[in-house]
Amino acid sequence: MRSSLAVWRAFPYSKRPFFVNLVLLLVVLVAIIYLLMTINADLLTLMAIVIMGFVFLAVLGISPWFTDHELEDEALILRQGWYFRARIPLSDIRAIERVPRGPSRTGVYFRLRSPKIYVTTRRKDLAEIVLIDKRPFIWALGKKAERIVFDAEELDALIRSIEGRLSLSPVQAEGPDP
Secondary structure (H helix, E strand, O other): OOOOOOOEEEOOOHHHHHHOOOOHHHHHHHHHHHHHHOOOOOOHHHHHHHHHHHHHHHHHHHHHOOOOEEEEEOEEEEEEEEEEEEEEEEEHHHEEEEEOOOOOOOOOEEOOOOEEEEEEEOOEEEEEEEOOOOOOOHHHHOEEEEEEOOOOOHHHHHHHHHHHEEEEEEEEOOOOOO
């Protein structure tokens, strides 16, 4: 829940890839309903599958259209639909870097042996956050990562905003004062 004192700005990501997801989910749902009706499935089975289908449609096909990344005074919130949300305190960020070219796959995913999580909707012009320490991401099945790759429509503005806030954050001492 957003604090009333937190100054925030939304940074939308591209919604174009989710149009294909929405169409595919609708086609699959209609095909399954049609198939169940032609084989005379009982009403309870039909209703259960229709309800599950609409839940999948809402979560995977519709919810990404209504979420954006957000930058608050003290945290970056990365979202992709209702199925991924990560609140990253700015004090946990070591650096943010621009990545001109990313992996060919898009969406929320990770590799088991890599310390990265990807939250992308495009393959080019991405940002990568380097965290001070590895931390678990519950929405990514508890995966521990120290780098997060993501995108936003106004990537330059987001990077400048984060860099500006990182430069204003207190400097951590490397040891005791002399």
